[in-house]
Amino acid sequence: MSGTGGIATLAEHKRRRIDELTARTAEAGGVSLLRDAGRRLLRNPTAVVGAVIILLFLVIAVFAPLVAPHDPVQRFPELTRDLTVDAIPGASAGHPLGSDPLGRDFASRMIYGARQTLFVGVLATLIGLLSGVLLGAVAGAAGGWVDVLIMRITDVLLALPSLLLAITLVALASRSTQWTVIIAVAVVNVPIFARLLRGAMLAQRESDHVLAARALGVKRRDIVLRHMLPNSLTAVIVQATLTFAVAILDAAALSFLGLGDPDINRAEWGLMLGVDGVRYFEVRPELAYFPALAIIAVALGFTLLGESMREALDPKNRR
Amino acid sequence: MPLLDVRDLSVVFQRKGTRPVTAVDGVSFTVEPGQTVGLVGESGCGKSVTSLAIMGLLPRRGNRVGGEVRFDGTDLLTLRPRDLRDRRGRDIGMIFQDPLSSLNPVIPLGLQVAEVLERHQGRSRQAALREARGLLDAVGIPDPARRLKEFPHQLSGGMRQRALIAIALACKPRLLIADEPTTALDVTIQAQILTLLKDLVDRSGTALMMITHDLGVVAGLCDTVNVLYAGKVVERAGRHDLFADPRHPYTHGLLQSVPRLDADRGGRLHQIRGSVSDNIPWPEGCAFAPRCDRVNDACIGETVPLAPTHRGGALRCTNPVPQEVSA
Numbered sequence: 001m002s003g004t005g006g007i008a009t010l011a012e013h014k015r016r017r018i019d020e021l022t023a024r025t026a027e028a029g030g031v032s033l034l035r036d037a038g039r040r041l042l043r044n045p046t047a048v049v050g051a052v053i054i055l056l057f058l059v060i061a062v063f064a065p066l067v068a069p070h071d072p073v074q075r076f077p078e079l080t081r082d083l084t085v086d087a088i089p090g091a092s093a094g095h096p097l098g099s100d101p102l103g104r105d106f107a108s109r110m111i112y113g114a115r116q117t118l119f120v121g122v123l124a125t126l127i128g129l130l131s132g133v134l135l136g137a138v139a140g141a142a143g144g145w146v147d148v149l150i151m152r153i154t155d156v157l158l159a160l161p162s163l164l165l166a167i168t169l170v171a172l173a174s175r176s177t178q179w180t181v182i183i184a185v186a187v188v189n190v191p192i193f194a195r196l197l198r199g200a201m202l203a204q205r206e207s208d209h210v211l212a213a214r215a216l217g218v219k220r221r222d223i224v225l226r227h228m229l230p231n232s233l234t235a236v237i238v239q240a241t242l243t244f245a246v247a248i249l250d251a252a253a254l255s256f257l258g259l260g261d262p263d264i265n266r267a268e269w270g271l272m273l274g275v276d277g278v279r280y281f282e283v284r285p286e287l288a289y290f291p292a293l294a295i296i297a298v299a300l301g302f303t304l305l306g307e308s309m310r311e312a313l314d315p316k317n318r319r
Numbered sequence: 320m321p322l323l324d325v326r327d328l329s330v331v332f333q334r335k336g337t338r339p340v341t342a343v344d345g346v347s348f349t350v351e352p353g354q355t356v357g358l359v360g361e362s363g364c365g366k367s368v369t370s371l372a373i374m375g376l377l378p379r380r381g382n383r384v385g386g387e388v389r390f391d392g393t394d395l396l397t398l399r400p401r402d403l404r405d406r407r408g409r410d411i412g413m414i415f416q417d418p419l420s421s422l423n424p425v426i427p428l429g430l431q432v433a434e435v436l437e438r439h440q441g442r443s444r445q446a447a448l449r450e451a452r453g454l455l456d457a458v459g460i461p462d463p464a465r466r467l468k469e470f471p472h473q474l475s476g477g478m479r480q481r482a483l484i485a486i487a488l489a490c491k492p493r494l495l496i497a498d499e500p501t502t503a504l505d506v507t508i509q510a511q512i513l514t515l516l517k518d519l520v521d522r523s524g525t526a527l528m529m530i531t532h533d534l535g536v537v538a539g540l541c542d543t544v545n546v547l548y549a550g551k552v553v554e555r556a557g558r559h560d561l562f563a564d565p566r567h568p569y570t571h572g573l574l575q576s577v578p579r580l581d582a583d584r585g586g587r588l589h590q591i592r593g594s595v596s597d598n599i600p601w602p603e604g605c606a607f608a609p610r611c612d613r614v615n616d617a618c619i620g621e622t623v624p625l626a627p628t629h630r631g632g633a634l635r636c637t638n639p640v641p642q643e644v645s646a
């Protein structure tokens with residue numbers, strides 16, 4: 001009896017196994033590379049936390065005029081009336097975080113700061129990404145002296161600490177605006193993207209499918225644009241997400257040091273931290289805490305998402 | 320005139336500061352229109368390098384290619400890169416060993432088939448995609464309309480190789496070079512792919528140059544077989560002659576090593592002693608000499624020439640295996 005029972009269980013086990021396999025195959029069918037990676041991202045709590053943080057700040061930034069209780073540059077005379085160094089008004093009705101030393105609503109300035117910070121971070125990253133990808137693609141596709149030239153330039157840029165380089169670039173400009181900051185932070189990241197992409201392109205150049213494409217007589221331009229470049233972008237996409245964090249920190253650091261846009265009306269976390277936060281730290285530490293925490297939170301969000309993307313897009317993790 | 324006439328092809332790899340390595344050493348053979356020719360040999364004998372040299376696909380640096388590769392009268396080795404690119408994929412198609420890595424992982428299959436049609440036949444994207452559907456259908460891929468939109472990793476190994484065959488034959492080339500097309504596949508799929516290949520080349524009149532280490536593939540497919548050893552052709556014969564009556568000790572040894580269903584049970588499988596790394600350089604004699612059972616003094620010391628045989632092939636041996644006397 002036990003024999004038949006064993007056979008029955010075995011058959012049952014096999015059937016279940018087959019069902020499992022078919023289910024998994026069906027699931028895998030119609031799933032593209034990116035969608036597959038996206039699905040794995042959603043299952044990863046780290047990625048979700050990162051994405052939620054970013055989304056939160058993004059919503060606040062986009063809908064700043066709706067979310068903020070007041071105009072960030074509007075001064076409230078009743079809040080500044082008795083303004084002395086040790087009497088900056090704290091929270092009151094209509095002003096949940098109180099005001100800054102100039103009597104502007106602090107909560108509104110924090111909210112508009114998200115807009116400014118993300119704007120600088122996104123633009124600096126995008127400009128750095130595009131220029132880096134362009135340089136890296138040219139270097140990797142052309143090879144020879146073009147490659148050597150581009151790589152030596154990136155070596156020089158990489159040799160300098162990123163913040164020092166950014167400070168130097170800002171100092172070179174006659175008048176600092178937010179664009180000087182954006183360009184400086186972008187330039188700092190160009191060599192990283194260029195190197196990454198070049199490396200991936202070189203690996204692609206030796207790959208079987210590029211050889212197969214060459215065997216079909218595909219034109220060199222198409223080999224680079226259709227076969228090498230799209231397969232080289234994974235590392236760059238991950239790096240871009242991580243670069244958002246670095247760009248935001250760098251931009252904040254430049255403002256903190258007083259190298260950003262000197263416009264005192266602009267709500268910018270780094271500037272808020274560097275001017276009022278430092279000056280009034282002993283009387284109103286919130287003026288430093290809130291911008292600092294906001295900067296950390298956004299940078300953390302992008303780092304968490306970037307790291308999980310690196311994992312999700314790694315072909316070795318595909319199941 | 321033969322369709323492909325390879326004369327004295329040689330490929331020498333050299334990096335600065337290293338000894339040059341001769342991978343292909345004066346290989347000559349021809350492929351007639353519509354014929355299937357096999358290039359057989361073990362790993363490292365120069366099969367794949369020969370095919371890459373014919374296609375002009377070797378890396379630009381670090382190697383020297385000599386000899387002539389006449390395709391339809393034109394020497395491909397002296398052609399400008401631009402002109403050679405125009406011919407690749409249009410006049411000569413090629414399929415590789417590993418079907419997964421030979422397909423671009425981020426592009427849907429349809430576009431990869433369409434790409435070659437757009438490139439060589441000036442089709443519009445729409446027309447090319449429509450034609451691609453027919454091509455996938457012709458190589459036996461079920462539900463081609465759906466497969467066109469799928470990515471390589473969603474297809475099975477056999478289907479990927481079928482797709483590669485469809486791409487290689489899309490422009491109806493006159494020659495198809497297949498570099499171990501079935502090595503990465505299961506035995507059952509191997510048989511299907513070989514049948515498909517044979518069927519397609521027979522129907523379209525495409526000549527096929529089959530590179531393989533699998534004698535079973537040769538037996539089923541090739542009209543003429545070139546056996547390569549250490550970068551040189553050691554024996555050339557028609558399929559029947561080669562299998563019925565191998566003359567070179569290397570060929571003989573290879574055929575002896577194939578397991579047979581009708582052999583005595585428990586008998587040991589024949590093997591060729593030594594390994595391919597045991598060869599002596601060709602100018603000092605036969606490279607196979609250290610592994611050969613029939614080695615004699617004439618095998619060592621001087622180059623053994625490739626001599627024509629009376630049955631229309633060629634042989635490079637001083638002491639060939641005697642012809643079997645048919646009973």
